[in-house]
Amino acid sequence: MQVKRVDFLLTFKCPSKCKHCSYKGGPERSGYMKLVDAERYLQVLTDAHPLQSITVHGGEPFVYFENLKQIMKRAKELEVPRRWVITNGYWAKTKEVAKEKLIELKEAGLMCITFSVDSFHQEYIPLENVKNGIEVATTVGFERVVVDSLFLGSLNSDNFYNNLTRRVLENLGELGEVEINRGQVDFEGRAAEFLASYVESKAEIPRGRCQLPFWIGGDLKNPEGIEIDFEGNVTLCPGICIGNTKTQSLTQILEGYDCLEHPILSILSEEGPIGLFKVAIEKGFNQNAKFIDECHLCYEVRKFARRYYPQHLAPENCY
Numbered sequence: 001m002q003v004k005r006v007d008f009l010l011t012f013k014c015p016s017k018c019k020h021c022s023y024k025g026g027p028e029r030s031g032y033m034k035l036v037d038a039e040r041y042l043q044v045l046t047d048a049h050p051l052q053s054i055t056v057h058g059g060e061p062f063v064y065f066e067n068l069k070q071i072m073k074r075a076k077e078l079e080v081p082r083r084w085v086i087t088n089g090y091w092a093k094t095k096e097v098a099k100e101k102l103i104e105l106k107e108a109g110l111m112c113i114t115f116s117v118d119s120f121h122q123e124y125i126p127l128e129n130v131k132n133g134i135e136v137a138t139t140v141g142f143e144r145v146v147v148d149s150l151f152l153g154s155l156n157s158d159n160f161y162n163n164l165t166r167r168v169l170e171n172l173g174e175l176g177e178v179e180i181n182r183g184q185v186d187f188e189g190r191a192a193e194f195l196a197s198y199v200e201s202k203a204e205i206p207r208g209r210c211q212l213p214f215w216i217g218g219d220l221k222n223p224e225g226i227e228i229d230f231e232g233n234v235t236l237c238p239g240i241c242i243g244n245t246k247t248q249s250l251t252q253i254l255e256g257y258d259c260l261e262h263p264i265l266s267i268l269s270e271e272g273p274i275g276l277f278k279v280a281i282e283k284g285f286n287q288n289a290k291f292i293d294e295c296h297l298c299y300e301v302r303k304f305a306r307r308y309y310p311q312h313l314a315p316e317n318c319y
């Protein structure tokens with residue numbers, strides 16, 4: 001596999017506990033990616049791969065600000081062309097604090113920043129903090145400042161969370177140069193538990209193929225990106241693990257990658273999520289269950305199957 005994009009999941013700790021979080025981040029989580037591990041991954045990916053970008057997120061990466069800063073510094077030294085962070089902005093309690101942190105990060109090497117702003121995050125994070133962060137981010141010289149907002153179902157569908165997100169975006173006010181990305185919640189992790197009932201399920205079992213998340217890109221045979229979490233899991237989609245750097249080197253994992261050798265990805269590649277569903281039914285999965293889309297089906301079946309494939313369906317907190 002040749003990696004063009006890498007996401008570091010610096011931690012799953014987060015002051016927020018959003019209902020849509022695929023990784024079930026929260027204040028009770030602990031652990032973070034050690035700098036020595038991050039540096040080793042970056043070295044491998046810049047030595048032997050056409051790495052174009054690194055994005056650090058979590059959890060909330062600003063909880064481990066020093067590590068975030070050092071990772072950006074190392075990525076800059078290794079000339080990773082694009083260096084990005086995704087945050088909920090909780091830390092921008094005043095404009096002065098925001099300025100101090102963002103200038104430090106900019107000097108370390110950060111180029112682009114995304115703020116998550118929607119009804120899910122604003123249940124926990126004061127909008128004033130995020131406004132401070134966004135406003136200051138537009139003044140310190142980042143290449144891109146982006147607001148990501150997630151919706152349940154289609155972007156114009158009318159439900160409690162979407163209506164709240166629209167109001168939150170209105171309350172952000174005039175944002176000038178800031179890009180606003182409106183996306184859809186994936187029904188995995190907490191979203192499958194708490195939010196699936198807000199969206200209508202399909203009458204039939206979804207039969208489409210697997211399209212890897214846009215931030216991974218490529219396809220199952222030739223994925224273009226990976227995520228690495230602080231526990232060493234290398235994943236292609238939240239909860240689908242192709243190896244762990246605590247037991248194998250990243251080089252071995254990437255050189256040895258073959259989706260047809262992976263018990264879950266091989267089925268996804270040949271038949272799509274419905275293939276997983278058929279196998280799961282034989283093991284006792286509820287054949288009358290309903291799903292919103294292919295990824296929701298995939299997630300629910302994986303959650304059921306995790307007892308059989310704990311190393312391949314990791315990290316555990318996705319389930």
Ligand code: SF4
Pocket residue numbers: 209210211212213237238240268273294295296298299
């Ligand atoms: S949830 Fe399953 S079907 Fe959807 S992108 Fe991920 S691996 Fe593919």
